[in-house]
């Protein structure tokens with residue numbers, strides 16, 4: 279009997295050997311922590327479907343931001359829950375809006391931590407859609423662009439290091455770029471949620487951000503989960519409009535899309551490991567069905583292996599502690 283000359287098992291025999299040839303290592307530099315800001319002081323509201331995550335008032339956001347920085351994370355992404363909502367989502371671009379206040383407080387307390395802001399209207403509109411709604415109840419693309427640009431500009435004015443439009447309106451990246459440039463913020467990059475799918479994996483986030491649409495759904499602007507080629511088209515358009523970084527959201531069921539963008543596009547690719555992907559792991563872990571930390575690292579590794587340069591994830595702090603062996 280002839281043995282093969284090459285025996286792959288030789289290089290798997292011990293952990294030092296495995297470490298030497300490991301192709302993908304998740305580092306704290308890869309991870310961005312999403313945080314939810316609410317009005318008030320000393321507020322810490324539990325998010326039942328996302329164990330370990332809370333809605334924080336600005337003081338709490340600052341505390342967590344300091345912790346994130348000390349664990350080696352390069353940045354956070356902020357979402358806001360305003361005190362009140364209206365049809366035009368005015369809270370999104372208010373000078374003293376909750377995100378704007380959180381951005382400046384974090385930048386003051388932890389200047390070396392990058393603060394990214396999510397740019398959308400759905401947390402601020404009473405109808406819960408990501409854009410303006412016309413008389414017939416349809417989302418009006420072009421009427422939404424100016425408000426999105428105003429929102430991004432207000433974040434930059436508050437000190438945001440990068441803005442991240444997630445609304446999926448056509449043409450918003452170009453409009454935001456123009457608004458930032460005219461406002462004196464040509465140095466602020468845009469991370470575009472370029473391939474954002476209409477996904478059931480966002481369920482727990484909508485609890486967290488109180489942003490479920492009051493009627494209809496988001497299928498007319500978010501992408502059909504069945505489409506891969508369209509993600510390349512969407513991302514190319516955003517790149518042409520001036521995006522500095524692209525994003526695939528969700529991550530785990532879209533590893534092929536991450537891989538594809540990494541192959542076909544020249545911009546850095548981020549992936550959003552979304553709330554549902556987090557909550558599935560936490561729930562199964564609570565039941566004792568899976569090894570939570572191992573599953574977490576395997577998921578994050580798979581996202582990076584697929585091609586993600588950056589991972590926005592609710593696991594960021596847990597993973598950072600594990601990586602730092604704390």
Ligand SMILES: [Zn+2]
Nearest residue numbers: 398399400408
């Ligand atoms: Zn939205």
